[in-house]
Amino acid sequence: MSIRYLELVCPAGTPSALRTAVEAGADTVYCGFRDCTNARNYPGLNFDFDELCAGVTYAHARDCKVLVAINTFPRAGDESPWHRAVDHAAAAGVDAVILADLGVLDYATRCHPNLRRHLSVQASAANAPSIQFYRDHFDVRRVVLPRVLSVEAVAELIAETGIETEVFAFGSVGPMSEGRCYLSSYLTGLSPTSEGACAPASHVAYEEIDGRVLSRLGGVTLNCFARGEPAAYPTPCKGRYVTHGQASYLFEEPVGLNAIEILPQLKGAGVTALKIEGRQRSRAYVAEVVTTFRRALDALERCDEGTPTGQLHGNTEGGKETCGAYQKGWR
Amino acid sequence: MKRARLTLGPLLFHWSAAKRRDFYLRIADEAPVDTVYVGEVVCAKREPMVASVQQEIIARLRAADKEVVLSTLALVTTLREVERIRELVNGDLLLEANDVACIQLLEGKAHVVGPYINAFNEGARDVLVRKGAIRIVLPIEMNKTGLQVVAGTAGDTELEYQVFGRQALSVAMRCYHARAHRLTKDHCQIICGIDPDGLAADTIDGIALFTINGTQTLTHGNAVLLSELAMLREFGVTHFRLSPQDLDMVAVATHYRAVLDGEQAADEVTAALRTLTGTTPWINGFLHGQPGRQWV
Amino acid sequence: MDRTAPLPLALLRGTATVLPRAVISAITAALLRGLLKTHPRLLENLTRLEPAIVHVIASDLPYRFAITVGRAPITLTVVDRIATGADAQVSASVATLVDLLEGRIDSDTLFFRRDLRIAGNTAVVVGLRNVLDREELSIANELEALCGPLGGTARRLARALEVIADSAGARLAAMHRTLHPPGTEAQDLTADVRRCHEEIAALTARLGTLESRRKRQADKIA
Numbered sequence: 001m002s003i004r005y006l007e008l009v010c011p012a013g014t015p016s017a018l019r020t021a022v023e024a025g026a027d028t029v030y031c032g033f034r035d036c037t038n039a040r041n042y043p044g045l046n047f048d049f050d051e052l053c054a055g056v057t058y059a060h061a062r063d064c065k066v067l068v069a070i071n072t073f074p075r076a077g078d079e080s081p082w083h084r085a086v087d088h089a090a091a092a093g094v095d096a097v098i099l100a101d102l103g104v105l106d107y108a109t110r111c112h113p114n115l116r117r118h119l120s121v122q123a124s125a126a127n128a129p130s131i132q133f134y135r136d137h138f139d140v141r142r143v144v145l146p147r148v149l150s151v152e153a154v155a156e157l158i159a160e161t162g163i164e165t166e167v168f169a170f171g172s173v174g175p176m177s178e179g180r181c182y183l184s185s186y187l188t189g190l191s192p193t194s195e196g197a198c199a200p201a202s203h204v205a206y207e208e209i210d211g212r213v214l215s216r217l218g219g220v221t222l223n224c225f226a227r228g229e230p231a232a233y234p235t236p237c238k239g240r241y242v243t244h245g246q247a248s249y250l251f252e253e254p255v256g257l258n259a260i261e262i263l264p265q266l267k268g269a270g271v272t273a274l275k276i277e278g279r280q281r282s283r284a285y286v287a288e289v290v291t292t293f294r295r296a297l298d299a300l301e302r303c304d305e306g307t308p309t310g311q312l313h314g315n316t317e318g319g320k321e322t323c324g325a326y327q328k329g330w331r
Numbered sequence: 332m333k334r335a336r337l338t339l340g341p342l343l344f345h346w347s348a349a350k351r352r353d354f355y356l357r358i359a360d361e362a363p364v365d366t367v368y369v370g371e372v373v374c375a376k377r378e379p380m381v382a383s384v385q386q387e388i389i390a391r392l393r394a395a396d397k398e399v400v401l402s403t404l405a406l407v408t409t410l411r412e413v414e415r416i417r418e419l420v421n422g423d424l425l426l427e428a429n430d431v432a433c434i435q436l437l438e439g440k441a442h443v444v445g446p447y448i449n450a451f452n453e454g455a456r457d458v459l460v461r462k463g464a465i466r467i468v469l470p471i472e473m474n475k476t477g478l479q480v481v482a483g484t485a486g487d488t489e490l491e492y493q494v495f496g497r498q499a500l501s502v503a504m505r506c507y508h509a510r511a512h513r514l515t516k517d518h519c520q521i522i523c524g525i526d527p528d529g530l531a532a533d534t535i536d537g538i539a540l541f542t543i544n545g546t547q548t549l550t551h552g553n554a555v556l557l558s559e560l561a562m563l564r565e566f567g568v569t570h571f572r573l574s575p576q577d578l579d580m581v582a583v584a585t586h587y588r589a590v591l592d593g594e595q596a597a598d599e600v601t602a603a604l605r606t607l608t609g610t611t612p613w614i615n616g617f618l619h620g621q622p623g624r625q626w627v
Numbered sequence: 628m629d630r631t632a633p634l635p636l637a638l639l640r641g642t643a644t645v646l647p648r649a650v651i652s653a654i655t656a657a658l659l660r661g662l663l664k665t666h667p668r669l670l671e672n673l674t675r676l677e678p679a680i681v682h683v684i685a686s687d688l689p690y691r692f693a694i695t696v697g698r699a700p701i702t703l704t705v706v707d708r709i710a711t712g713a714d715a716q717v718s719a720s721v722a723t724l725v726d727l728l729e730g731r732i733d734s735d736t737l738f739f740r741r742d743l744r745i746a747g748n749t750a751v752v753v754g755l756r757n758v759l760d761r762e763e764l765s766i767a768n769e770l771e772a773l774c775g776p777l778g779g780t781a782r783r784l785a786r787a788l789e790v791i792a793d794s795a796g797a798r799l800a801a802m803h804r805t806l807h808p809p810g811t812e813a814q815d816l817t818a819d820v821r822r823c824h825e826e827i828a829a830l831t832a833r834l835g836t837l838e839s840r841r842k843r844q845a846d847k848i849a
Contacts, residue, residue, distance in 0.1 A: 013757065013760075014757065014760060014761040015761060016730070016760065016761050016762065016763055017760070042753055042754075042757065043676060043677065043750055043751075043753055043754030043757065044672060044675075044676065044753070044754040044755070044756070044757030044758040044761070045757045073449050073451040073452065073455070074451065074452045074454065075451065075452065075476075075477055076451060076452045076453060076473075076476070076477035076478075076479075076480035076481045077452075077453070077476065077477070077480035078452075079452055079453065079454055100449075101449065101451070101452070101454070101455055102449070102450075102454065102455040102458040102459065103452050103453065103454015103455040103456075103457070103458060104454065105458075106454055106457075106458050107454060123431075124406075125431065126406065126407065126408045127407045127408055127409075127412070127413055127430070127432045128413065128432075129407075129413060129416075129431070129432035129433075129435040129436050130407070130430065130431040130432045130435065132435055133431050133432070133434060133435035134431075136435075137458075137462075148406075148408065148503070148504035148505075149408060149504075153408060153409075156410065175503050175504070175505050176501040176502070176503045176548075177405075177406050177501065177502045177503060177504075179449065180447060180449060180470070180501070180502070181500065181501040182470075182471065182472045182498075182500045182501065182617075182623060183500050183501055183548065185472055185617070185622070185623055186500055186550065186616075186617075186622060186623035186624050187622055187623075187624065188622055189616065189620060189621045189622040189623070189625075191472055193449065193451065193472065194451060200750070201749045201750035201752070201753040201754075202748075202749070202750040204749040204750075205747075205749060206744075206745050206746055206749065207746070208744065208746065213741070213744075218622050220534060220538065220540065220624075221534045221535055221536045221538070222534070223535070224535055225741070228741060229741070230739050230740065230741065231738055231739050231740075231741055232739070233735075237501075239534075240535050241532040241533060241534065241535070241540065241541065242532065242533040242534070242535060242537075243511040243530055243531070243532050243533075243543065244511065247535050248510075248511075250507055250510060250511060250532055250543070251503075251505070251507060251548075252505075254739075280735070281733050281735050282727075282730060282732070282733040282734055282735070282756070282760045283730050283760055284726075284730055284731050284732050284733045284736075285733035285735070285736060288733075315733060315735075315736050316739070317739055318739060319739055319740060325504060
């Protein structure tokens with residue numbers, strides 16, 4: 001893949017978001033099919049085959065690449081939707097597929113050897129031997145690194161494996177090792193790993209009492225927001241829990257990840273691509289975040305002092321942002 | 332049908348060296364289990380604290396004719412952690428790989444794949460077998476439909492599933508035990524050691540939900556798959572895992588052994604098992620395709 | 628880009644309080660028909676959703692909109708402010724709702740800020756949001772098109788209503804600024820509000836500091 005500099009990889013939950021991302025300056029967009037084969041299986045979201053083909057044509061005409069996330073884990077006895085998704089992605093002429101499951105990786109390697117394979121963050125490859133495993137056995141060309149690593153650790157991994165890496169630049173702070181977290185299915189019975197939705201909307205409920213809002217998942221109270229207090233996603237890892245008699249954000253505060261301030265460090269670490277999370281967000285978000293990162297990356301490339309970092313905190317969970325695990329002390 | 336194997340999974344909680352030694356020596360002498368998994372799965376910082384008793388424990392278990400498997404870390408991120416696994420790979424014990432890193436370092440050597448590696452389907456299982464897995468411990472989130480398919484077509488590969496004890500819901504880089512004590516992971520004082528059965532985390536409206544164990548989050552309830560044992564055997568599950576809790580695990584093993592061998596019916600040992608698990612509720616939702624926290 | 632279509636939107640909000648509900652009903656129904664016609668996939672996608680009735684509550688209007696999705700026909704009707712029977716409810720200000728519909732603002736952002744409230748079946752709301760966000764909708768264009776054949780009548784009606792409603796003109800202008808920012812104007816408005824909020828927050832914090840300092844000094848003296 002020809003890379004101008006740090007490649008900007010942007011979310012496209014819908015065809016209109018894809019166009020928005022391309023127009024806003026994405027080098028690459030990623031999307032998923034309208035079913036359980038991707039980790040953002042929410043109602044009304046994602047692409048059917050024709051929409052993907054049109055999206056690929058649109059993006060390629062504007063020198064933008066398209067990746068397809070097929071990054072959930074097939075249910076036993078029902079692997080065909082995942083295999084079909086890989087077939088369809090190949091037929092649509094996408095630039096790469098983002099995979100997580102060993103069986104799906106194996107299928108893609110056997111049946112579509114020329115289809116470029118990226119390793120999803122859902123595969124949780126956070127060390128050199130894991131990355132080497134996927135590279136050696138499935139010819140994986142790029143690894144999306146788990147967002148639990150510091151910049152130093154990212155640099156070490158790249159130095160040791162020499163593989164292309166994609167890291168999260170904007171989105172959620174996921175404290176758990178992704179792809180093997182069962183908190184949501186513990187409460188709802190629906191598995192994010194195979195159904196593709198953490199905190200599925202069908203199991204989320206909000207109740208307003210005297211200006212306070214209670215959020216519940218599968219009937220379990222996750223949080224209570226006072227009047228005017230910024231809200232968090234109704235995912236179990238962003239809930240408030242009581243330990244030693246005291247309620248706190250035990251796992252993670254309602255805060256968003258924004259690495260825009262440390263782009264030079266990520267570039268210095270040898271990162272290939274920056275991932276903007278948010279296929280579940282509206283296209284207004286895509287426009288704003290992609291535009292801001294495009295400007296920052298262009299400025300970085302010109303070596304401008306005072307990289308424009310924009311004002312994105314309105315878009316982040318809880319209206320607050322952090323560099324997450326990239327910085328020391330987060331753990 | 333081959334004799335069902337009863338296994339004792341790795342101790343997930345951080346017990347002191349003395350408590351561990353007492354526990355495993357009694358297991359060696361008294362527990363009717365075929366296999367015992369030892370080794371640290373949750374946090375590399377704990378390992379040196381209990382290293383002094385590890386060799387003795389392994390020797391005693393082997394002397395008692397138990398198969399000993401050495402479990403490895405579920406989330407490997409540092410060079411030191413990788414090097415540690417490299418050392419273990421070169422040892423003479425059968426390993427349980429809980430991170431793909433371990434499989435890579437094993438280079439095809441026979442091993443057990445632990446429940447922290449996603450083996451949710453036939454395709455993934457077959458890849459793992461080709462890379463040297465002789466036994467796969469299926470993820471706790473797997474439901475009976477999936478188990479039936481994966482176990483039913485596994486051929487010679489042994490399949491294990493946890494049938495007792497709190498279920499591990501996630502591993503993380505962050506230490507929640509430390510956070511609950513307003514400490515960071517890097518300066519944690521190994522605070523997880525003060526809770527031999529984990530730290531309760533309740534909802535804000537007072538429902539007991541999770542058990543915190545360092546960087547790991549476990550269920551609050553004890554998974555008890557007792558009346559399901561016959562069905563699991565029927566599916567082709569060969570190994571049945573008991574996950575150590577701070578209670579009389581020898582008694583738990585004895586009850587499970589009796590039910591597996593058909594000496595007692597599941598409901599005949601229910602009352603006795605309830606006494607052992609105290610006030611901790613029983614859960615079995617995951618297996619039945621329901622929310623994991625439920626009892627079906 | 629011509630985004631100056633205040634007149635039809637005046638019908639929607641500025642003078643809506645004095646318009647008979649039947650008129651609003653007719654306009655919204657026609658608006659939906661227009662949208663479904665100009666966005667052919669919208670109908671299909673709305674029909675694919677889980678069957679449900681969603682009430683859209685504009686906090687500054689005296690009635691609600693009820694949308695039925697998940698089965699044909701898709702309907703959009705005007706119902707009482709106190710109407711019940713919805714599977715889900717979404718509430719926000721008219722300006723916010725129009726921004727959302729036209730893809731100018733992200734619903735999760737609004738949710739984090741607590742500017743958008745959701746009740747009932749969350750999946751239906753999420754689905755509806757995603758289906759609408761797939762399309763590039765413009766209410767102004769639709770209403771303008773709608774007014775096309777009846778343009779003269781609609782305009783006369785709107786003007787008459789403006790006379791009736793004293794402040795309608797001012798409201799219209801304010802609404803126009805909010806809904807159709809020429810460049811940065813509306814941004815400034817939002818920024819102004821944000822600045823005010825920040826100033827209040829800063830002053831509150833300052834007050835708190837001063838008070839605690841005074842308390843400490845009082846304690847010291849005591």
